[in-house]
Amino acid sequence: MCLDPTPPPPSSVTRRGVLAAAAVLAGTAALTTSAEAAPxxxxxxxxxxxxxxxxxxxxxxxxxxxxxxxxxxxxxxxxxxxxxxxxxxxxxxxxxxxxxxxxxLVDAHIHLNTAAEAADAVRKGATSARSGSTNFYQDIAVRELAWQAPQQAPHLKAAGVFVTPDLGDTVLADPDLTSLARLKEGVRSPEALRRVVEVNLARGADVIKTRVNERAGLPEQDPQTQVYSYEQLAEVVAAARKRGKGVLCHSYSEKGCHDAVTAGIRSLEHGVFVGERTLHEMRRRDTYFTPTLTAMAGLAESTNPVLAERGRTYLPILKDAVRAAHEMGVPLAAGTDSSGGTVDPIGREVQLMHEAGLPALDAIRTATTSAARLLGVEREAxxxxxxxxxxxxxxxxxxxxxxxxxxxxxxxxxxxxxx
The missing domain is CATH 2.30.40.10 (Urease, subunit C, domain 1)
Incomplete structure (x- = not known):
């Protein structure tokens, strides 16, 4: 099954409808309406x-x-x-x-699906943030809430929906994505990859989120298994750059990390097994490292034995990678990877950066000046x-x-x- 290689035509009706639905799911519709009533x-x-x-x-x-x-x-x-x-x-x-x-503080990797999560993030100190993607564009609705009622949400850079082989129920979020459900191999062809990027950007995404490895947080998956090749990642990056947007990439294995970095991503997320050659490449390219140590520490506390063992094993490896990155001059950004209704304080990530070997002031910078630069708001935050x-x-x-x-x-x- 092939896709029409041309991007979907812009449709203000579709955009309005899709984002209105996202606002309802995020619980922001009533809040932004009331904020607009008395500006x-x-x-x-x-x-x-x-x-x-x-x-x-x-x-x-x-x-x-x-x-x-x-x-x-x-x-x-x-x-x-x-x-x-x-x-x-x-x-x-x-x-x-x-x-x-x-x-x-700036949380450079957080999943904000609801108004309640957004308000909790602010209460815990994150006044600016970058989304790690949502299933139905809820982060774009949260971004609008942040503009209308700033005390209720961080100033947010939204990623829209995940560019991943299996979109799952996300295809129900947007009429311009439904044709992808018919693809037997999932979102893998150049046309399909470009389609998801283009639809995201048409809906107002500020950045693009993709992956190179499976997830660590699902016990049935192997986080070192690679799901996208260098060539596929390069397609995603090229489609995003065409509109002046950067790409953040969920990564674990050394080969996956290297493929992602050399494909041109803006920031490497998680990156537990990132190696020295890739860190040198990141320093040369000014690629950011967002290790999400908080999420890895959370895995170690899981009641699932597979996840708990991963967390206990991965956390010290990731701390070593963070220390090596800092010593090499790779830019670091703090991100909690909060999701599922629980928001971790961004201050915890700063503390873990320090435990990994960063001096206290440098650890603070990962959630202030350095993270602001990653988000492109270094003259604002x-x-x-x-x-x-x-x-x-x-x-x-x-x-x-x-x-x-x-x-x-x-x-x-x-x-x-x-x-």
Whole structure:
């Protein structure tokens, strides 16, 4: 069975219908409707002054005691010491005395299927995020929620649906995907691979998610089994690049990792068995590594004996890979791989990065400046300085001495609004 090689024609009716259904599934439709009913004048962001805390800039490592951060309409207008920053008298105050203030954290790999999951991610400190894909475009609906009601969802880069050999029920999500259900070999031909990428982008995906190996989280699958070849991955990358989009790739085996990196992906996800030759290639190409240590640690706690053994075996191997990547200068990004209704705090991933061998400040950067660069928002997120988004976490102590404080923020500020 062959596909028509031409991409599906753009259809505003189909797009509206598909994304409206996604909003219903994600539970965001009513929330965005209510947010649109009473928008803030000129912006969906708020005004706030965060004062008295110790401000840490991850980019420079600078620490400013008794700091003032001024946020207007959701954007940082000024940040620095009290004697240098004039705080407006008409803005609400957040007292951060005795606490530390950092930019909102970035979860570079998370699966947000519902409004409840999105709100939980924000409460746990993730004010920006990149989707690891959803089954029915729910992440695109969550992205819209983040714009309309920022305190209820992270600023999100959506991946749409997974480019994988077996789309399963995902083909029911979109009339332009249903023809793929007839393919006996699944989504493997160049035409089929391009079709899924093109439909994703037509629906508004910001990035493309694909895979090279089977899953570690399913006991019946072998995560070192390769499902796409170098040539197939290159088709996905080429189709995404045609529209200026990057690709993140679920990977485990060394050969799979190498094929994915040389095919041109933007970031390698999981990557337990990534080897030295591939890490060198990643450094040369500026390919990111998002190891999702939190997910691997979670496997080790599974009640399923196969998964628990995988987690116990894989976690130290992955930590070694993270340490080697850092020493080689491969850019790292923090991602929890949260899914299934449970949202792990992004602070836990930062702590695991530190346990893998990164200095505390470098570990913090994986969830701030480095992750922001991966998402293409390095001039908006990852720092609290003039012109950046008014996203912040206030924590109980010095994260450079005790990273566990990032797991339970005292306050989270999203676009100038206290969550």
């Amino acid at each position: 803030r004048p000129g912006s969906n962001g708020g005004d706030l002054v965060i004062e008295g805390g110790t401000l840490l800039d991850p980019a420079t490592g600078e620490v400013i005691e008794d700091s003032v951060v001024v946020i207007r309409d959701g954007i940082v207008r000024a940040a620095g010491s009290r004697d240098r920053v004039q705080a407006p008298t008409d803005a609400p105050r957040l007292d951060a005395r005795g606490k530390w203030v950092l930019p909102g 990852g720092r609290l300085t003039a012109g950046f988004q008014g996203n912040a976490v206030v924590v109980s102590g010095d994260p450079q001495r005790d990273l566990s404080v990032l797991m339970a923020p005292v306050h989270v500020v999203r676009s100038g609004l206290v969550v």
